[in-house]
Amino acid sequence: MADTTVEKTNATGAAGAAWRGHGAARRSTHTLRLRVSAALVAVTALAVLLVPPLVQLDQQAVDLSAKLLPPGWSHPFGTDDVGRDLLLRCVYGLRVSLLVGVVAALTATVIGTAVGATAGALGGWVDRAVMRLVDTVSSVPHLLLGIFIVAMFRPGVWPVVVSVALTHWLSTARIVRAEVLSLRSRPYIDAAVSGGASRWRVAVRHLLPGVLPQAGLAAVLMIPHAMWHESALSFLGLGLPTHTASLGTLIQGARGSLLAGQWWPTLFPGLFLIIPTLAIAGLAGVWRERINPRRRSELML
Amino acid sequence: MLELRAITAGYDRRAPVVRDASLTVAPGEAVGLLGPSGCGKSTLARVAALLHRPDAGTLLLDGTPVRHWRHRAPRAQRTAFGVVFQQPRLSADPRLRLTDLIAEPLRATGRREEIPARVPELADTVGLTPDLLTRRPHEVSDGQLQRACLARALVLRPRWLICDEMTAMLDASTTAALVAVVEDYRAATGAGLLAVGHDRILLDRWCDRTVHWDTVAPAGKEGAVPATPGR
Numbered sequence: 148m149a150d151t152t153v154e155k156t157n158a159t160g161a162a163g164a165a166w167r168g169h170g171a172a173r174r175s176t177h178t179l180r181l182r183v184s185a186a187l188v189a190v191t192a193l194a195v196l197l198v199p200p201l202v203q204l205d206q207q208a209v210d211l212s213a214k215l216l217p218p219g220w221s222h223p224f225g226t227d228d229v230g231r232d233l234l235l236r237c238v239y240g241l242r243v244s245l246l247v248g249v250v251a252a253l254t255a256t257v258i259g260t261a262v263g264a265t266a267g268a269l270g271g272w273v274d275r276a277v278m279r280l281v282d283t284v285s286s287v288p289h290l291l292l293g294i295f296i297v298a299m300f301r302p303g304v305w306p307v308v309v310s311v312a313l314t315h316w317l318s319t320a321r322i323v324r325a326e327v328l329s330l331r332s333r334p335y336i337d338a339a340v341s342g343g344a345s346r347w348r349v350a351v352r353h354l355l356p357g358v359l360p361q362a363g364l365a366a367v368l369m370i371p372h373a374m375w376h377e378s379a380l381s382f383l384g385l386g387l388p389t390h391t392a393s394l395g396t397l398i399q400g401a402r403g404s405l406l407a408g409q410w411w412p413t414l415f416p417g418l419f420l421i422i423p424t425l426a427i428a429g430l431a432g433v434w435r436e437r438i439n440p441r442r443r444s445e446l447m448l
Numbered sequence: 449m450l451e452l453r454a455i456t457a458g459y460d461r462r463a464p465v466v467r468d469a470s471l472t473v474a475p476g477e478a479v480g481l482l483g484p485s486g487c488g489k490s491t492l493a494r495v496a497a498l499l500h501r502p503d504a505g506t507l508l509l510d511g512t513p514v515r516h517w518r519h520r521a522p523r524a525q526r527t528a529f530g531v532v533f534q535q536p537r538l539s540a541d542p543r544l545r546l547t548d549l550i551a552e553p554l555r556a557t558g559r560r561e562e563i564p565a566r567v568p569e570l571a572d573t574v575g576l577t578p579d580l581l582t583r584r585p586h587e588v589s590d591g592q593l594q595r596a597c598l599a600r601a602l603v604l605r606p607r608w609l610i611c612d613e614m615t616a617m618l619d620a621s622t623t624a625a626l627v628a629v630v631e632d633y634r635a636a637t638g639a640g641l642l643a644v645g646h647d648r649i650l651l652d653r654w655c656d657r658t659v660h661w662d663t664v665a666p667a668g669k670e671g672a673v674p675a676t677p678g679r
Contacts, residue, residue: 333538333539334533334535334538334539335538335539335540335541337494337497337499337531337533337539338531338533338539338540338597338600338601339541339552339556340499340518340519340526341497341498341499341526341527341529341530341531341601342527342552342553342556342557342600342603342604343523343526343527343553343556343557343604344552344553344556345519345523345556346519348556349519352541352552352556353541356543357543
């Protein structure tokens with residue numbers, strides 16, 4: 148601050164230009180990040196929505212004459228150790244992983260918001276009891292708890308969704324409760340109480356709309372995490388059946404061939420996991436900057 | 449009759465903000481409560497409006513003691529009070545348009561059918577033009593927002609008005625307009641008023657009777673009164 152003042156007194160024009168230049172550069176990387184992330188997410192969504200209906204894949208068909216071909220024209224991503232085309236299996240796997248990620252993240256956010264809002268809005272002993280329960284559940288390592296839940300069911304997509312959802316609502320519950328507690332002491336809640344609003348109406352009309360941006364952000368940030376969890380469970384052999392293409396099962400199946408020097412069956416599913424993750428995280432970052440009140444008031448001005 | 453008897457209240461039981469405060473407001477009477485900043489007069493106003501449960505003391509509403517505060521109070525008792533706070537920015541939900549802000553108590557009490565008639569009428573009374581009604585709180589000035597907050601306080605036709613430093617952040621003309629609206633309402637309905645403030649001249653001219661905090665809570669003087677920020 149002192150530096151800029153000195154600079155300004157010395158050469159007002161130069162300092163002003165430097166300031167503006169810096170701001171413009173930041174803004175341009177900001178829009179670049181937004182556009183790249185949005186484009187990647189759009190491509191991913193289109194790929195998983197359009198490719199499977201257009202190109203049918205028999206998950207169990209093998210072609211041993213074409214096993215472990217390196218990337219080439221007929222198979223852009225190469226083939227795996229039983230001759231299946233990796234590109235197609237990667238897209239199918241991404242579809243399963245995204246489905247699990249989105250559904251589990253949404254479920255976890257709904258549970259977390261409900262629990263957090265109940266605790267925050269009711270307060271008192273309900274709040275203490277619920278938050279002790281949250282602490283108890285979160286004291287168990289969540290991958291372990293997830294393995295425990297998934298092991299109770301037959302392998303499939305839905306047990307994985309249930310397991311990821313039931314282990315990931317805790318952070319959302321904490322965020323939502325903290326936000327509700329800060330909103331609850333505002334005078335406009337007093338005004339609503341004085342206007343005859345019931346507890347339910349105060350929660351639904353005044354508290355929940357205030358926490359929805361935070362809860363939505365938590366949900367978006369949860370999608371990549373849930374995808375990673377699906378892959379981890381499948382990699383451990385607990386998630387999806389091994390013939391079903393998912394990013395986790397693909398990487399797990401390719402482990403043996405990696406040691407023999409075939410890098411492509413591991414690299415491409417790994418990229419398919421990392422790139423959408425980074426894209427979604429980038430979008431969430433832009434969103435987080437938007438809902439920051441100071442930033443939002445700047446945008447309004 | 450609104451009677452506060454030996455009210456002790458605060459946000460921490462060991463260090464109450466208000467000690468042994470007593471105050472009476474007769475129906476139709478306007479009482480001004482004067483006091484320095486941080487003495488606890490806003491807390492007392494919140495107690496009187498059933499928004500803050502006191503640690504000790506009784507509040508008599510028309511002769512019957514009040515036993516429940518906030519959501520636990522019967523709805524008819526809660527809505528008998530219209531409350532206007534000091535800071536309109538904080539007392540308006542930032543997501544609601546001004547028309548929804550004013551209509552919210554009607555919706556909350558299940559009287560939606562009165563909205564089309566009552567809201568424009570009240571907006572006209574407090575001096576809000578129809579184009580302001582479609583805006584959200586961040587798009588209007590503090591004075592305009594406080595007008596909307598006063599309209600919200602009047603929409604259920606309360607028998608008691610609690611104005612907690614209603615005009616402290618406003619200019620003289622808006623202050624005069626809001627006081628005139630309150631006085632017109634009281635003349636029409638005979639509602640009682642408890643006006644809290646630190647502007648002696650304003651309260652003397654506005655209210656039938658002005659009481660100083662030292663006479664309301666004589667015990668509070670010698671005790672070390674912790675100043676609560678913002679109240």
